[in-house]
Amino acid sequence: MADITAATVKELRDRSGAGMMDCKKALTETNGDIEAATDWLRAKGLAAAQKKSSRTAAEGLVGVAVAGTKGVAVEVNSETDFVAKNEQFQDFVRTVSTIALESGVSDAEALLAASYPSGGTVSEKLVANIATIGENQNVRRVAHVSVNQGVVVPYVHNAAAPGLGKIGVLVALEGDAPADTMETLGKQIAMHIAAAFPLALSAADIDPVQLERERAIATEKAAESGKPAEIIAKMVDGAVAKYAKENALLSQLFVMDNKTPIADVVAKAAKEAGASITLTSYVRFQLGEGIEKEVSDFAAEVAAAAGVA
Structure with missing residues (x-):
């Protein structure tokens, strides 16, 4: 059996909001697996749905850059x-964001191989920064959006500097409506995306693996109701459909009024403008999402350094 540490229990509690003893039991039942323990708690009705934003974040910055009808988001840790x-x-992140935008490179490896304005490659500049700043750094990911006609609107939540922050969003609006109309709409939708954390543009775009995970959780919950199999099947289908609706951008309720689906917000703006507006894609980068930082025991480190057993 895996060693269930206080740090692991605390991490699960922070993720799930469940009680300490419930978290310890969940970890015991799942042999210390954080992800499985989270699902166990949810199946027992002891935790809310996990959000990616609850994962431990690495540090660094997300940079966003837009030129004309295209935009890019880059994460550097x-x-x-x-x-x-x-x-x-900050200058490095801003520069590599511009390089990614202008070159069109779509992954971190290609971006690292690109030329840096002051000479050498992005990778060589990164190595030099690590040497002078004295801390490890990493170009983690890149994502692009573009439109044929319309706007790409950038947004950085709680910006550390222009175009730089911990949450970066790009919204792509295709259409022939006036640019200022689409810019205003795009900014509102971007702020919604930053707050609401959609998993995909539409329900059909949500990762099937994630939906199957939700189905498994819903099935276990429904089975405890003791209802007939056909009723349980409907309960499960309903739970999965609700999850997809709540996590798809177009069907999420607009955070500014909590009652209008985003698809309807876009349609209303298009009608008022007497022109076409279509929300075609978006990017949301939150610094460090999916990265688990090593949790250290400071007291143990001090004891080890002092040679204390």
């Missing part, structure tokens, strides 16, 4: 938030 405030690091 560092070890501490202190480095994210460093002007040299």
Whole structure:
């Protein structure tokens, strides 16, 4: 059986909002697997649906850049938030965002191989930054959006500097409505995306693996009701459909009024403008999502350094 540490229990509690003893039991039941323990708690009705934003975040910055009808988001990680405030690091993130936008490279490996304006490659500049700043850094990911006619609207939540922050969003609106109309709409939708964390543009775009995971959780919950099999099947289908609706951008309720689906917000704006507007794609990068930082025991580190058993 895996060793269930206090740090692991705390991490599960932070993720799930469940009680300490419930978290410990969940970890025991799942042999210390955090993901499985989260699902166990949810199946027992002891935790809310996990949000990616609840995962432990690495530090660094997300950069967004837009030119004409295309935009890009880039995530660059560092070890501490202190480095994210460093002007040299901020300039690097801003520059690599521009490089990604202009070159069209769509993955971190290709971006690292691209030429850096001051000479050498992005990778070589990164190595030099690590040496001078004294902290490990990493270009993690890149994503592009574009439209044929319309606008790409950038948004950074709680920006550390222009175009840089911990949550970066790009919204692509296709259509022939006036640019200022679409810019205003795009900014509102981008703010919604930052807050509501949609998993995909539409329900059909949600990862099937994630939907199957939700189906398994819903099935276990429904089975405990003791209802007939045909009723349980309908309960499960309803739960999965509700999950998809709540996590698809177009069907999410607009955070500004909590009653209008985003698809209807777009349609209303198009009708008022007497022109076409279609929300075709978006990008939402939250710093460090999916990265688990190592949890260290400071007291143990001190004891080890002092040679204390």
